[in-house]
Amino acid sequence: MTEESAGPARSAFVTGASRGLGAAIAKDLAAQGYRVVGTARNPAEDVVDGVSFVACDVTDPESIRSAVARARDLVGTIDIVVTSAGIMHDGPLVSLPQEAVDDVITTNLLGSVNVARETLGDMMMNQWGRLVFVGSVVAMWGSPGQVNYGASKGGLVGAARSLAWELGRFGVTVNVVLPGLIDTGMAANVSAKRHKELMAGTPMRRPGRPEEVTSLVSYLVSEGAGYITGASIPVSGGAGMGL
Numbered sequence: 001m002t003e004e005s006a007g008p009a010r011s012a013f014v015t016g017a018s019r020g021l022g023a024a025i026a027k028d029l030a031a032q033g034y035r036v037v038g039t040a041r042n043p044a045e046d047v048v049d050g051v052s053f054v055a056c057d058v059t060d061p062e063s064i065r066s067a068v069a070r071a072r073d074l075v076g077t078i079d080i081v082v083t084s085a086g087i088m089h090d091g092p093l094v095s096l097p098q099e100a101v102d103d104v105i106t107t108n109l110l111g112s113v114n115v116a117r118e119t120l121g122d123m124m125m126n127q128w129g130r131l132v133f134v135g136s137v138v139a140m141w142g143s144p145g146q147v148n149y150g151a152s153k154g155g156l157v158g159a160a161r162s163l164a165w166e167l168g169r170f171g172v173t174v175n176v177v178l179p180g181l182i183d184t185g186m187a188a189n190v191s192a193k194r195h196k197e198l199m200a201g202t203p204m205r206r207p208g209r210p211e212e213v214t215s216l217v218s219y220l221v222s223e224g225a226g227y228i229t230g231a232s233i234p235v236s237g238g239a240g241m242g243l
C-alpha cells in the first residue's frame with residue numbers, strides 16, 4: 001500500500017485491511033476512487049494502489065486514536081468507516097479459556113464500537129457519513145463453539161441499531177453486514193466437519209467470495225444508500241434466512 005492516496009471522492013477508514021474481507025473492501029473502495037486508509041496491526045500482504053496503510057490495534061483505544069489522527073492527516077476528515085477487524089477463538093464455553101472470551105469480544109465488538117466512537121464526530125460535523133460493521137450470520141443463527149464470537153457479532157447488531165438512532169438526524173447511516181462462510185484465511189480455520197455442516201445449511205451450497213461482500217459494502221457506503229440505517233443484512237448464500 002502507498003502512503004499517498006489520490007482522488008477527490010469521499011474518504012474511508014477500513015479496519016482489518018491487511019488481508020481477507022477488509023483488504024478486499026479497501027481495494028474495492030480505492031478502485032472506485034475513494035481515498036482509503038486501510039488499517040490492521042501488521043502491514044498488508046499486498047500493496048494496493050490508492051490505499052494508505054496505517055497500523056492500528058483495535059483492542060487499544062490509544063492505538064485507535066493515533067491511527068485516526070494519522071488517517072485525517074492523509075485523507076482529511078473521515079466520511080466512511082468499515083470495521084472488518086475480527087478474530088475467532090472457538091471452543092465450548094465450558095472449557096474456553098477466559099482470554100479467548102475476552103480477546104474475541106474486545107476485538108470484534110469493542111474494537112468496532114471504539115473505532116466508531118473515534119470517527120463519528122467528523123461525520124456528524126459534515127452532516128454525512130456511513131458506518132458499516134462487518135458482523136456475521138452467527139449473530140442471528142448461533143453456532144456451537146462460538147459463544148464468544150456470536151456475542152461479539154450480536155453485540156454489533158444492537159450497537160448499530162442504537163447508533164442509528166443517535167446519528168440519523170446528522171445524515172449518518174449505520175449498518176451491519178452479516179456474512180456467512182466466505183473464502184478467506186479465517187474460513188480456512190473452520191474444520192472439515194463444520195464446513196460440511198455449514199454448507200448443508202446454506203441454500204447456495206458454497207462459501208461466498210470476498211467480492212460478494214464488498215459489493216454490498218460498496219452499496220451501503222454509497223450516496224444512494226442514504227435511507228438505509230440500523231439494518232443487518234445477510235450475505236450468506238441464504239444461511240440463517242428469516243432470522
Ligand code: NDP
Pocket residue numbers: 015016017018019020021022039040041042043056057058059083084085086087107108134135136137178179180181182183184185186187
Ligand atoms: P482474516 O483473518 O482474513 O482477517 C482479519 C483481519 O483483522 C486482518 O487484517 C487482521 O490483521 C485484522 N485484525 C485482527 N485482530 C486485529 C486487531 N486487534 N486490531 C486490528 N486489526 C486486527 O478474517 P476475514 O477477512 O475472513 O474476516 C473479516 C471480518 O469478517 C471479521 O470481523 C470476521 O469475523 C467477519 N466474518 C468473516 C467470515 C468468513 O467466513 N471469512 C464470515 C463472517 C464474518 P492483523 O492480524 O495484522 O491485525
